[in-house]
Amino acid sequence: MMESLQYYKIPTVALAYPRPLVSMLPVLDIKGLSLSKQNKSIFCNANAARLSSGRVAILHALECIGVTDRDTVLVPAYHCMSMIEPVLWLGARVKFYRVDKNLCPLIDFQQDSDLQDVKAVIIPHFFGFMQDITKLCDYFNKLDVKVIEDCAHAFFGERDGKNAGESGDFSITSTVKFFPGTEGGVLYSAKHVIPDLNITKRPLYQQLKAAKNILEHCQLNNSPKKLAAVQQHKLTDETSQGVDELCYVSKSKLNYLDPQKISLPLSWADSLVLNRTSHEWIVEQRRANYQYLAGQLKGLNNATLIFPELLPGTVPYVLPLLIHKPELHFSRLKIAGVPLWRWEELIVNDCPVSNDYRLKLIQLPIHQSLSTNELDWIAKQLRQVLASDN
Numbered sequence: 001m002m003e004s005l006q007y008y009k010i011p012t013v014a015l016a017y018p019r020p021l022v023s024m025l026p027v028l029d030i031k032g033l034s035l036s037k038q039n040k041s042i043f044c045n046a047n048a049a050r051l052s053s054g055r056v057a058i059l060h061a062l063e064c065i066g067v068t069d070r071d072t073v074l075v076p077a078y079h080c081m082s083m084i085e086p087v088l089w090l091g092a093r094v095k096f097y098r099v100d101k102n103l104c105p106l107i108d109f110q111q112d113s114d115l116q117d118v119k120a121v122i123i124p125h126f127f128g129f130m131q132d133i134t135k136l137c138d139y140f141n142k143l144d145v146k147v148i149e150d151c152a153h154a155f156f157g158e159r160d161g162k163n164a165g166e167s168g169d170f171s172i173t174s175t176v177k178f179f180p181g182t183e184g185g186v187l188y189s190a191k192h193v194i195p196d197l198n199i200t201k202r203p204l205y206q207q208l209k210a211a212k213n214i215l216e217h218c219q220l221n222n223s224p225k226k227l228a229a230v231q232q233h234k235l236t237d238e239t240s241q242g243v244d245e246l247c248y249v250s251k252s253k254l255n256y257l258d259p260q261k262i263s264l265p266l267s268w269a270d271s272l273v274l275n276r277t278s279h280e281w282i283v284e285q286r287r288a289n290y291q292y293l294a295g296q297l298k299g300l301n302n303a304t305l306i307f308p309e310l311l312p313g314t315v316p317y318v319l320p321l322l323i324h325k326p327e328l329h330f331s332r333l334k335i336a337g338v339p340l341w342r343w344e345e346l347i348v349n350d351c352p353v354s355n356d357y358r359l360k361l362i363q364l365p366i367h368q369s370l371s372t373n374e375l376d377w378i379a380k381q382l383r384q385v386l387a388s389d390n
């Protein structure tokens with residue numbers, strides 16, 4: 001029978017929010033360009049497959065493992081739909097594992113039957129904070145479960161002497177979270193040979209469109225009026241979150257995985273940007289921006305930093321912040337134009353932390369293209385909005 005899962009739909013009120021006044025993702029920046037070919041991440045290795053997105057890379061990883069409609073795939077209870085839809089596309093079943101407050105997997109399988117038919121597990125380094133992946137791989141491999149190390153948020157990074165992406169049976173990343181671009185993913189394996197993935201060629205018009213998208217995104221986000229507009233923006237008292245509406249997702253009703261993109265390679269323009277943007281610069285800027293913003297947000301009213309400090313090997317994707325009263329503050333932040341995302345669209349499950357974080361965890365940008373002025377502005381908006389208790 002086709003797997004059909006119930007999820008919380010994003011309320012229609014979300015469509016009315018203004019566009020964020022600062023970009024959530026990096027934009028093309030001349031400062032970061034490098035003459036030499038970059039290879040700081042193992043996702044730049046010659047045997048890594050450059051694909052059209054992270055979700056497509058997950059799909060190919062599942063296929064490399066041999067997942068079929070007879071199998072089950074373990075996925076974190078806290079997730080985005082791009083991690084789930086590749087599993088549904090293959091007709092496999094989804095089973096959730098719980099996470100703790102630091103988003104580490106709670107491996108509490110009591111009986112063998114808990115893992116019956118489980119062929120693969122997806123383990124993300126949420127927001128760039130590395131899991132104890134060596135321990136997790138040992139645990140699952142002993143049970144004959146293959147690990148997909150999900151580095152969508154960890155293009156760079158290292159823990160216990162292991163690079164992000166080096167430990168899983170197969171590892172994936174999503175390039176747009178670290179490089180300017182509109183789509184891109186990579187599949188890598190340090191342990192297995194990646195078979196022929198039947199990747200076709202991108203037609204010329206699509207190659208040109210990808211280059212145009214990168215430039216347009218850059219132009220859109222470099223307009224000088226953006227922060228001035230903010231100061232004039234009046235907060236309205238619209239705090240409604242809408243009512244939770246449940247919907248179904250299944251192989252025949254996917255929203256994020258486009259079957260036409262499964263065989264497409266990364267575009268030339270996206271590949272060029274990945275090869276020629278200084279990896280050292282990205283790593284340094286992201287770490288510095290995270291530490292700066294975290295410093296600005298310390299002691300914030302009505303909010304808690306999940307990770308106040310950065311370990312030496314961490315290269316963050318975003319700064320996760322828990323807002324204590326999302327029903328009061330979330331829409332106010334959106335209306336103020338603060339760039340933020342949250343994984344509101346969750347598949348219904350019984351993990352207490354995931355259910356709590358669904359509305360409370362907001363992701364704030366700390367990418368390399370942000371200026372101190374923009375970080376200050378984000379911190380100021382948060383201080384102003386979160387100061388109010390009603």
Ligand SMILES: Cc1ncc(COP(=O)(O)O)c(C=O)c1O
Nearest residue numbers: 053054055080082124150152174
């Ligand atoms: C943890 C995680 N894995 C995989 C993906 C899929 O990446 P992409 O958007 O490139 O398809 C995402 C996307 O947000 C993600 O957050």
